[in-house]
Amino acid sequence: MSPSVLIVGAGPTGLTLALALLKNGVSIRIIDKLASARVGQKGNGIQPRTLEVLRLLGLLDDVVKRSIDIRNMRIYDMPDATKVKKELSLVDIVEPTPDKPWPNGRAIGQDRFEQILFEHLEAFGCDVERGTELRSLTQDANKVSVKLVKADGAVELADFEFVVGSDGGHSTVRHLLGISFLGETREEEGMIVADMYVKGLDEDFWHVFNSTGSGPGSTPGAQSTGQSGQVLFAFRSSEVHNLFTIMAGGTNAREYPLETREGIIEYFYRSTGRRDVEFGEMKCVSWWRPNIRMVDKFGEGRTFVAGDAAHTHSPTGGQGMNSGIQDGFNVAWKITLAHKKLAPLSLLSTYSSERLPVIAAMLQKTTHLLNETLKKDAAPTDASWKRGGELQMFGVNYRGSDIVLDERTPQPDVLPSAYSVGKVLRAGDRAPSAPVRCASDATVQMLFDVFSCQKHTVLVFTSDEGNAQAAVDATKALPDGVAQTAVIVPQGLAFQMSGATMLEAVDDHAHAIYQVENEPTVVVVRPDGAIGAIVLEAGGVGRYFAKILQ
Structure with a gap:
């Protein structure tokens, strides 16, 4: 018997959706066009509300065991980049309460979080089909017909009850459905993001080196190099010894070959003068720029989008991966009831109506934080770094839904x-x-x-x-x-x-x-x-x- 649901994209959103459906007895097939699992920590924060979702999915114990607390941040005085100007907590650690047994977020690299998901899917005999790409999609009242192309060029035609695209910001599923992706891309605020082993910085903290670029000499090293303008370096420590995620940007960032290990090192040394920091192996690197967009609907007919395929935004606030997981968790039980012929197909329309207001509010919050964090004429405020309050996602609600x-x-x-x-x-x-x-x-x-x-x-x-x-x-x-x-x-x-x-x-x-x-x-x-x-x-x-x- 053919699987009932095709999931396109094997990131955290697709993997958690696959697990939720399998636990509900719905057969699935999950594909990814990449030949191997992604390398990179990316969004590493798991918010308290998502921890509750992971508990319902049976993942929480493994996640807690392999993750760490959200660490405090040290912001360094500039141009004296050795002096800590301020130390602040991204989140206030609070004691569990009867209504909120897991009130504090956790940090784990996205690639290592995905490994936990792979292990749980294997218990259901489910593997990700790698090197498999969706090329076309048509649907009618009863099924979705797709064309899949394997790495060796082999073509497969298959039918499914439902298709869910969790295939990222460049989603093929979204493009094939013709769904709008409204918003803006800020090329001028791009920065490099790299995972690299680093010595010389305390692993118990995140580290930020930021100059506001108020004029010549405002950037460390400006007198000797002639450079000026804003510099932003952030080192996010992880649960892996000496492994940091490095984010580097600023006015002059693109003057350096930051796609290379040597370029990142040179930019850091020239910008901060911190020669005591030692850089080891670089595991991955990519350019990132704020891409603040969302769909105007989460699906059409029997085909849906979730996660980055439906919304992309700033990582400030730690909402992206969490929102994607909660997208999948919202649609999973509705697909289950429709698959079992217990609910009408119209129930699936509430996936859009319930998630659209949530994602719109989330984009507003994360964009505000991004604007505060990347201010060019002023240092970021404490509030721009804080990740508590509504960002814990306890308040995400569907009060306006037609089905409550x-x-x-x-x-x-x-x-x-x-x-x-x-x-x-x-x-x-x-x-x-x-x-x-x-x-x-x-x-x-x-x-x-x-x-x-x-x-x-x-x-x-x-x-x-x-x-x-x-x-x-x-x-x-x-x-x-x-x-x-x-x-x-x-x-x-x-x-x-x-x-x-x-x-x-x-x-x-x-x-x-x-x-x-x-x-x-x-x-x-x-x-x-x-x-x-x-x-x-x-x-x-x-x-x-x-x-x-x-």
């Missing part, structure tokens, strides 16, 4: 953007965690242990057996495998209920976090960890699922 249902707080949304955290928990928001005690064995776990990427989770907050049974019956009336039920009772209360997981709130955190004031309160958590519905009686379960099922 909120009967507890039905008034119109008042949040400034789809990236904002509100005081009132509503349908469309991230489903928070909370400590609960399992009635069957008295073990304490968290709600993230209860949620599933394979089905909806119906949380029933009640102390009344009749209310609980009504919600359980409403869930049982749904097609098999669509949802599971968990009944959460106040601490100290317990009763048995077949067809549901019985949970006791620990210190009543769950009721406080979910702002439960009325019984019953029923919260439906989607497979992507967002709240699909908040209703106040069992009948609301059916009303919610009527929005998404056939």
Whole structure:
């Protein structure tokens, strides 16, 4: 039997999407035109909300084990490039709370993160087909027909139910669909990005050498070389001993052959005078320039785009890879239901309507940070380096979606953007965690242990057996495998209920976090960890699922 979904592009977005679909029993095929896996750390920050997604996918333990904390940054005085002018934290390290068990981001090179994903896909017998390129695509109401070309020139014609392009900023899938990619490219702000082994800089920090270029002599070495203008050098340490990602730019950067190891070294030495820094092997290098663009829709018919194929932007803010992973996680459960003929194809249109406002807000935030970071007439401010707050992505929400249902707080949304955290928990928001005690064995776990990427989770907050049974019956009336039920009772209360997981709130955190004031309160958590519905009686379960099922 042919695979149901073709994924084009094997970066973090495509790989996590592949894993999510396989966990849902959907057969996939994932191709990449490159002959071997990419080398390079690229975006290395994994935001707290993405850590929660990785937990739902079963990846979190491996990621935490192989990654490191986000390190503090040292900004050096210029032209005395040996003196630390300022040390600041990119993020404020905070203690876990009942609703946010993983509140701090992690850092891991993208190539090493992809290796973790490869390992998990191998457990499903899934390998990336390398050296395979998509050349053409047509679709009708029932299938997508593609032409694939192998490295040896062999041509294959194949049909799939769905195709998802996670094939980067130059996406073939996006071009074949004719989807607009609106925005701007800033050639003048280009810089070189290289992974290189470096000695002489403390690995426990990131290091930034920045001069504002206010006139002759403002650049270190200007008196001897005659150069002037802005210089920006950043060294981002990694979880690999002595391996740094080097970003180099500035007014005179293109006067040096920065595509070479020797060019980077010369530019650094002449710009800073720091001869104590030793440069070793260069693993990879490329020019980068801000390409700030996004699609006007995330798909057409049975074909979709995700990740960099749908949006490209500044790496300032550490949102790119995270947004791509969350794209894939949003569309995976919808493809699953459509594939199983449990939901109409129209459900897939909500992938666009839900992700477009999120990505628009993200581009606005990352572009603002880029502008602050690359100011030519002033040093970057502390705020321009900070990566906390909304950038942790806890506030990413789908409140305006047509398929969420909120009967507890039905008034119109008042949040400034789809990236904002509100005081009132509503349908469309991230489903928070909370400590609960399992009635069957008295073990304490968290709600993230209860949620599933394979089905909806119906949380029933009640102390009344009749209310609980009504919600359980409403869930049982749904097609098999669509949802599971968990009944959460106040601490100290317990009763048995077949067809549901019985949970006791620990210190009543769950009721406080979910702002439960009325019984019953029923919260439906989607497979992507967002709240699909908040209703106040069992009948609301059916009303919610009527929005998404056939």
